[in-house]
Amino acid sequence: MVHLSGEEKGYINAIWSKVSIDQTGAEALGRLLIVYPWTSRFFDHFGDLSSAKSVMGNAKVQGHGAKVLTSFGDAVKNMDNLKGTFAKLSELHCDKLHVDPENFKLLGNILVICLAEHFGKEFTPEVQAAWQKLVAGVATALAHKYH
Amino acid sequence: MSLTKTDKALIAAIWAKVSTQADCIGTEALERLFISYPQTKTYFPHFDLHHGSAQLRGHGSKVIGAIGDAVKDIDNLESALSKLSELHAYILRVDPVNFKLLSHTILVTIAAHFPAEFTAEAHAAWDKFLSKVSAILTEKYR
Numbered sequence: 499m500v501h502l503s504g505e506e507k508g509y510i511n512a513i514w515s516k517v518s519i520d521q522t523g524a525e526a527l528g529r530l531l532i533v534y535p536w537t538s539r540f541f542d543h544f545g546d547l548s549s550a551k552s553v554m555g556n557a558k559v560q561g562h563g564a565k566v567l568t569s570f571g572d573a574v575k576n577m578d579n580l581k582g583t584f585a586k587l588s589e590l591h592c593d594k595l596h597v598d599p600e601n602f603k604l605l606g607n608i609l610v611i612c613l614a615e616h617f618g619k620e621f622t623p624e625v626q627a628a629w630q631k632l633v634a635g636v637a638t639a640l641a642h643k644y645h
Numbered sequence: 646m647s648l649t650k651t652d653k654a655l656i657a658a659i660w661a662k663v664s665t666q667a668d669c670i671g672t673e674a675l676e677r678l679f680i681s682y683p684q685t686k687t688y689f690p691h692f693d694l695h696h697g698s699a700q701l702r703g704h705g706s707k708v709i710g711a712i713g714d715a716v717k718d719i720d721n722l723e724s725a726l727s728k729l730s731e732l733h734a735y736i737l738r739v740d741p742v743n744f745k746l747l748s749h750t751i752l753v754t755i756a757a758h759f760p761a762e763f764t765a766e767a768h769a770a771w772d773k774f775l776s777k778v779s780a781i782l783t784e785k786y787r
Contacts, residue, residue: 533769550766607749611768614756621757623673623680626750630681 500635502577506628513613513625514574522616523567524560526609528553534604540597570609573636580639588643599641606633646773653719655770660716662759663709670754671709672702677750685743712751715778726781734785741786744779751775 502510530537532550541547544558553559569587576583591597610629614621648656663670679686679694692700711729718725733739752771756763 529765529768532765533772550764550769554765610749611752611756614753615760615763618757618760621753623677626677626753627681 500577500580500631500638502628502631506631507577509625509628510574510577510632513617513621513629514571517567517613517616519567519571520560520564522609522612523563523565523570524554525563526605526612527563527566528556528559529612530601530605530608531559533608537601537604540595540601566605567609570636573632573639577632577635580635581642584636584639585643588640591640592644599637599644602637602640603634606637609633646776648719648770648773648777651766652770652773655767656716656719656774659755659759659762659767659771660713662762663755664713666758667709667713668702668706670705670751670758671707671712672705673757674747674751674754675701675705675708677753678747681750682743682746685746688737688739688743708747712778715774719774722777722781723784726778730782730785733782738786741779741783744783748772748775748779 531541531547531553538544538547541559541562544556544562546552547556547559572583573580591599610626610633613629614626617625676696679689686694689704692698692704694701711726715722715725752768752775755771756768
């Protein structure tokens, strides 16, 4: 279970309040598919993912990225109960989507890199550390119902 | 996973930017490592790891310098990193999991400093490059 101090929650909220969910979600999912091309195994139905350009320009990638990051927003709103918040999604990712939980860690780290890119100096080591805890907590929560 | 011509060009281009602030980048990557992953501090009980410490700066400089040497000899990574590979295997014996952590904080630092240049393609190339470097540094472990 992840424990975030008041200070860490503050860091997370401060960044989150300035995030463009649609843009950052698309960026994060796009980078996941480009940096770790094998993750495209879950998205064969998305069409052309053959190049960085086609991935970033793909409307389905953009749409799905936005969806994923919107859901991540629930994590930010419920930092003290990630397992409960993501219980249903965990079942979905196991039973219907068949996603190896390793992918949650990959996407979490990609999200951290996207945030670093957007926020630069503001994304201090301390801010990063809080976000690393949160993405690790989300990854764990999403894997929690796997069987 | 091998580096293509395009990868190598992207790696060199990012290095050109990094090298303008090499020590600062190396130091920051280490700071991020120690703060996000406190367990990594166990390898440095003999260091003052506070922000601004001379030892931190010296070590950051060393690490980024080695990466720069690797970039300059990118077609010959195994031989370029041979001595460091032995050092890590026989003397330092840093657990292999930590190479991924440092690679990640290096990427975060580059992204924060050079957002415009750190495109998705450059990100992919550097992720591959650091994976290769890590693999070579742990190659002689057993």
